[in-house]
Amino acid sequence: MPDPIRVLVVDDEDRFRTTLVKLLGAQGLFAEAASGGEQALALLAEKPFDVVLLDVKMPGESGQEVLPRIKAVAPGVEVLILTGHASVDIAAEMIAGGAADYLLKPCPLDELVGCVRAVYDRRKAVGAG
Amino acid sequence: MKAETPRADPASAAGEPASPPAGKNRPLWLHLVGLPGVTAVAVLSAMVLPIPLAVILALFTASLAAWSAAALASRIRTSEQERCSLDAQLVQSQKLAAIGEMSAGIAHEINNPMAIIAQESDWMTHLMSQPQVTPENLAELRDSLAEIVRQVDRCKAITHNLLNFSRKMDPILQQEHLERIMEDMVLLVEKEAKLQGVSIVRDYDPELAAIQTDVPLLRQVVLNLLLNAFQAIPGQGTITVSTRPAGADRVAIAVADTGAGILPENMSKIFNPFFTTKPPGVGTGLGLSMCHGIVDRLGGAITVESEPGRGAKFTVTLPR
Amino acid sequence: MSIRILVVDDEPDFIETMVKRFTFRKMPVTAAPSGIAALKLLEAEPFDVVIMDVRMPGKDGIETLKEIKKRYPLTEVIMLTGHASVESGMRGMSLGAYDYVLKPVDFDELLEKVRKAHERKLLNEGRNAPR
Numbered sequence: 001m002p003d004p005i006r007v008l009v010v011d012d013e014d015r016f017r018t019t020l021v022k023l024l025g026a027q028g029l030f031a032e033a034a035s036g037g038e039q040a041l042a043l044l045a046e047k048p049f050d051v052v053l054l055d056v057k058m059p060g061e062s063g064q065e066v067l068p069r070i071k072a073v074a075p076g077v078e079v080l081i082l083t084g085h086a087s088v089d090i091a092a093e094m095i096a097g098g099a100a101d102y103l104l105k106p107c108p109l110d111e112l113v114g115c116v117r118a119v120y121d122r123r124k125a126v127g128a129g
Numbered sequence: 130m131k132a133e134t135p136r137a138d139p140a141s142a143a144g145e146p147a148s149p150p151a152g153k154n155r156p157l158w159l160h161l162v163g164l165p166g167v168t169a170v171a172v173l174s175a176m177v178l179p180i181p182l183a184v185i186l187a188l189f190t191a192s193l194a195a196w197s198a199a200a201l202a203s204r205i206r207t208s209e210q211e212r213c214s215l216d217a218q219l220v221q222s223q224k225l226a227a228i229g230e231m232s233a234g235i236a237h238e239i240n241n242p243m244a245i246i247a248q249e250s251d252w253m254t255h256l257m258s259q260p261q262v263t264p265e266n267l268a269e270l271r272d273s274l275a276e277i278v279r280q281v282d283r284c285k286a287i288t289h290n291l292l293n294f295s296r297k298m299d300p301i302l303q304q305e306h307l308e309r310i311m312e313d314m315v316l317l318v319e320k321e322a323k324l325q326g327v328s329i330v331r332d333y334d335p336e337l338a339a340i341q342t343d344v345p346l347l348r349q350v351v352l353n354l355l356l357n358a359f360q361a362i363p364g365q366g367t368i369t370v371s372t373r374p375a376g377a378d379r380v381a382i383a384v385a386d387t388g389a390g391i392l393p394e395n396m397s398k399i400f401n402p403f404f405t406t407k408p409p410g411v412g413t414g415l416g417l418s419m420c421h422g423i424v425d426r427l428g429g430a431i432t433v434e435s436e437p438g439r440g441a442k443f444t445v446t447l448p449r
Numbered sequence: 450m451s452i453r454i455l456v457v458d459d460e461p462d463f464i465e466t467m468v469k470r471f472t473f474r475k476m477p478v479t480a481a482p483s484g485i486a487a488l489k490l491l492e493a494e495p496f497d498v499v500i501m502d503v504r505m506p507g508k509d510g511i512e513t514l515k516e517i518k519k520r521y522p523l524t525e526v527i528m529l530t531g532h533a534s535v536e537s538g539m540r541g542m543s544l545g546a547y548d549y550v551l552k553p554v555d556f557d558e559l560l561e562k563v564r565k566a567h568e569r570k571l572l573n574e575g576r577n578a579p580r
Contacts, residue, residue, distance in 0.1 A: 013241060015276055019248045026255050059406065084240030085233065106246035108250045117256065242468045301572050303565060320533035344565065348549075349542045356535050 004030040005120045008039040010066070011055040011082075020053075027113050037066035044074045050123065051116050054099070056083040056090060064094060067086065071098045078119040082107065151337035165362050165439040234403025238287050243371075244279040249273040291415075300343035300426055307382055308333045308371045310344055315370055318359060331370045339448045340380055347447075350431075353416045354384040356445050360407060361388030361441060375446045379429075383440035391435040399433055420445075453494075453569045454478045457487040457513065458502040458529075461529045467500070469567075470556050484513030492518065496524055500559070503530040503537060511540055518545040523573050525566035529554060 007029050011017045017033040024031035032049075034040035036058055044052070052070060056063035063081065072078060081094050084105040089100040100119045103112060195265075253273045256266045313332075319329050358368045367389040375381040391399060398404045402418040420443075424431045428448045435441035456467045456478060464480045464508050469483035481487040499517060512570035514526050516525070525547040529535065530537070530580045547566040550559070 013245065016241070016245050016248065019245070019252055019273075021275075023248060023251055023255070026252075059178070084244060102409045105240045106247040107244070154535075299576075301569055303569055305565065313548055313550050314538070317530075317533050317538045317549060318535050321535055344569070345542065345547050352535070352538055352542055352549075356539065360533070390450070420571070442510070 003058070004028055005116060006050045007031045007038060008043060008049045008052045008065075008077075008117060010036070010052060010058075012036055012058040013055075023109055024113070024116075027109070029113070029116065033079065037061035037063075040066065041069055041073050044071040044077065044081060049074065049077055050120050052077055052079045053082045053112075053116075054079050056081060056085050056094070064090065064097070067097050067099060069096055080115060080119060080124050082112070139274045169424065190330065200446050216335050220338075234401075235287075235291075236405055239284055239326070242283045245280045246277050249277050271320070287415075300346060302341045303344050304339045304341055305344050307337060307380060310342075311348050311351050311370060311372070311382065314348055314355060317352070318355040322359050322368065324361075327359060328367050330367055330369040331371075332369055337372050337374060337380060340447060342427055342447060350420045350423050350445060351382070351384070354445075357388035357416055357443070358384050358441075360390065360391075361386050363389065366440075378449055379446050380449055381444055381446045383442055383444045385440060387440040390437040390439055391433065391441050392437055396433065400431070451477055452563060453496045453497055454563060455481060455487060455490060455496040455499045455512070457481045457484065457499060457505070459483060459502065459505045463502070464472045474560070482551070484508030484510065484516075487513060488516055488520075491521060491524070495569050498563050499524060500563070501528055503528055503534075503541070504532065511537060511544065514541060514546055515544050523570055525570050527559070527566055529560055535577060 007024055009017050009024075011020075011022050011033070012035055013015060016037070016051045017035065018059040022029040023032050032043060034043055037065075040052065040054075043049075051128060052074075054063045054066065054070070058066075063083065067079060070077065071104060081091060081099050084107060100122075101115055103115060250273075253270055256262075256270055256273075259266060262270075315329055315331070322329060336356070355368065355370070367388075369383075369385045371383045371385075373381045373383070395404075395406065400417050400421040402415055404418070421431055424445050424447070429446050431443065431445045433441055433443050454471060454476060456464055456530075457470075457480075458464050459482055461482070464482070468478050468480055479490060481490055484501075484505055487501065488508075490496070492501075501510050503514060503532065505513075507514075510528055510530075514528065517526055519526055526545070528541045528546045528549045529552050530549065531552045533551055536572070541549045548562055550562070
């Protein structure tokens with residue numbers, strides 16, 4: 001059996017985070033959560049993750065500010081932006097900053113999982129090739 | 130903070146084999162469309178899905194248009210005739226900018242609780258698809274259901290606030306002392322504040338004569354400012370409420386806190402609808418913009434001064 | 450002109466004191482032990498000012514206030530509360546309460562508020578009246 005995809009959910013909304021971790025777990029992925037940028041960076045420095053699901057609007061450091069720091073700590077990790085903030089400008093900016101894709105909340109679970117698997121597979125293909 | 134230079138070419142960094150050589154001058158939106166269909170679907174579904182949102186938006190847009198038009202009408206009236214069309218254009222572009230900002234705010238505020246509702250439903254579906262419903266599962270089902278109800282209430286609070294916002298209320302003017310208007314609201318906040326180590330200092334001018342104003346509307350402003358001050362103080366601190374004459378024909382009330390203060394970059398946004406620095410679920414970001422709207426209707430003005438780290442002071446000046 | 454006052458509270462002692470004091474000042478007052486009872490009374494006869502406790506079993510003060518303001522927007526409501534809750538105060542004021550007052554309340558002050566609330570109702574009616 002292949003290793004499960006390791007996902008880190010970064011979101012300041014408690015309930016969103018915890019339920020998403022449970023849902024991803026039920027889908028056969030390994031998920032952990034961080035309530036903000038600092039906690040996420042600490043976790044990323046501690047252990048490897050494949051995909052980070054990153055919120056944009058958070059108190060303290062915003063997703064935009066955290067993104068380059070994530071890429072610095074864990075250059076190999078794929079970052080998916082998952083936010084309720086409907087700004088195409090910010091999305092484009094973050095994708096230019098190295099994020100793999102942008103999803104708008106509320107995002108259906110199968111779409112989200114599909115997207116996580118897609119960026120994971122793509123990364124693996126690059127790694128192997 | 131040492132910022133790593135972001136990779137200049139996202140498409141090749143992500144190793145997208147099928148994509149054409151991604152030029153830097155490719156329009157930004159193409160980055161989105163070019164990415165795996167998910168993005169487009171997500172953006173599209175967000176445009177199609179929330180039907181009530183469209184209703185709210187329409188409602189809000191209408192009220193906003195009326196509001197801005199009224200506020201700016203006086204400006205146009207006083208201006209030179211030849212400048213009229215220029216002003217009207219300005220009004221129009223300001224209106225459009227405000228609507229854009231507001232719709233993004235509404236979308237964000239409603240999308241977040243909706244996302245939680247969607248997830249809880251997914252989790253409930255997952256639990257119910259299990260071959261057996263254990264007592265633990267049942268407890269989780271109940272918990273998810275309760276969370277859904279909570280989040281619906283959160284959405285409801287937002288839409289109801291919007292409706293209040295757009296409800297046209299002509300002020301009813303009554304003679305009343307400012308101190309009297311403020312004190313009931315201060316007492317209401319004081320108990321809760323005291324429990325959290327926040328004391329309230331009264332600095333009322335005893336000489337100040339009664340003014341003509343809409344009493345319950347002004348009370349709403351005072352309560353909002355007090356709550357705002359209270360929430361701005363992380364630990365112990367002080368809120369100072371004061372009344373003063375402001376020239377011959379105006380009076381001023383002020384609510385000052387010893388909280389974190391407002392960052393300079395946020396000063397210009399502080400009265401915008403949906404602008405908030407509070408954690409999710411705490412407040413709707415409508416409080417101060419509502420204050421602004423009410424004070425405007427009362428013929429007054431609301432201003433804020435703040436030094437980061439040294440608290441903030443909101444001052445409302447009103448006609449006597 | 451006399452003010453038609455309705456006092457709503459589930460505490461019989463409080464109601465008794467209120468009725469005594471208003472009656473002593475020759476002001477007509479009616480009492481209701483619950484939000485539902487208050488709404489029934491309002492259906493039968495008009496009142497100018499409602500003085501209502503926030504915390505009541507069954508339909509609480511906030512729910513009743515919402516209902517009153519929906520059906521009789523000109524009737525003014527003064528909310529009384531024994532437990533200072535800012536959240537509930539915000540809701541009450543934004544639902545159109547005239548005031549939100551912490552118990553115990555000085556009767557003379559309450560009387561002044563009732564007069565002011567009534568004045569507001571008259572002003573409101575004057576404006577709505579056809580000319």
